[in-house]
Amino acid sequence: MRIGELAERAGTTTRTLRYYESRGLLPARRAGNGYRAYDEDDLRLVQQIRTLQDFGFELEETRPFVECLRAGHPAGDACPASLAVYRRKLGELDSLIEQLQAVRVQVGAQLARAELEAAAELPGGPEPRCELGG
Amino acid sequence: MRIGELAERAGTTTRTLRYYESRGLLPARRAGNGYRAYDEDDLRLVQQIRTLQDFGFELEETRPFVECLRAGHPAGDACPASLAVYRRKLGELDSLIEQLQAVRVQVGAQLARAELEAAAELPGGPEPRCELGG
């Protein structure tokens, strides 16, 4: 299979595949005419990369999975190095989610406060206060 | 106040302030010698930008807040356009968090499965199966 077909079957572009090759993730055999030649294993390899990319993994983080597949394992995550990446990613996801939730709370609070202050300005002057003492 | 002092008081760099100016967010008066001249209002403006940046807002998203401040309002979020940005950001945060949580679940599932399969290979061959029928 040539690069165009591999790209189409993997749901990506030839540019992306050449980029993977330039990063050492997808070495290609060459046909007599200089064209890159791929097989079904290469397709699985690209699919592995794409899946991880969809999860938000950086390209470098997919390397252990790729090397695991190329080592002959049936799955990219059959090797300890891949599992280590999974675990590290889980930690990163947890802290990122936590951080985003904190930001969400802060922004929500800012919005609520600003809406209150806006409502206090417009209606009929800042009359209807809620404080009793004063 | 000159750019160095403003940068220090705002906890940022002169490069950043010049960048804000280039984006039209922080116009500066000039002293006779060509130096940029800032006042306390400019400091508040920069602090507003930095706060939003810390929340993960893009620079463009801070523009309504900046314009609100420059319009004389006591707070950057005292204007409807700013509130709209808050609301949009809340939506983005929600969907992003949701998406990351979904990824977290997927990655966690992959890890669990891969760990199980690894455990089934190593110990004493794939003997201790859990399936009863077969």
Add this chain to the structure above:
DNA sequence: ACTTGCCTTGACGTCCGCGTAAAGGTCTAC
């Protein structure tokens, strides 16, 4: 022979928020 469609390499462009020189002007202190 010619077109069409695939392939090749090389290299610059994109987005964002700056960092980091480089080359020079200005003000203050000594």
Add this chain to the structure above:
DNA sequence: GTAGACCTTTACGCGGACGTCAAGGCAAGT
């Protein structure tokens, strides 16, 4: 008058994952 600490503009670099030409080679159909 000179060192030092400011300031000025201009402009290239970075990281990540490619997009997008440009110029040309190769294979197949008509």
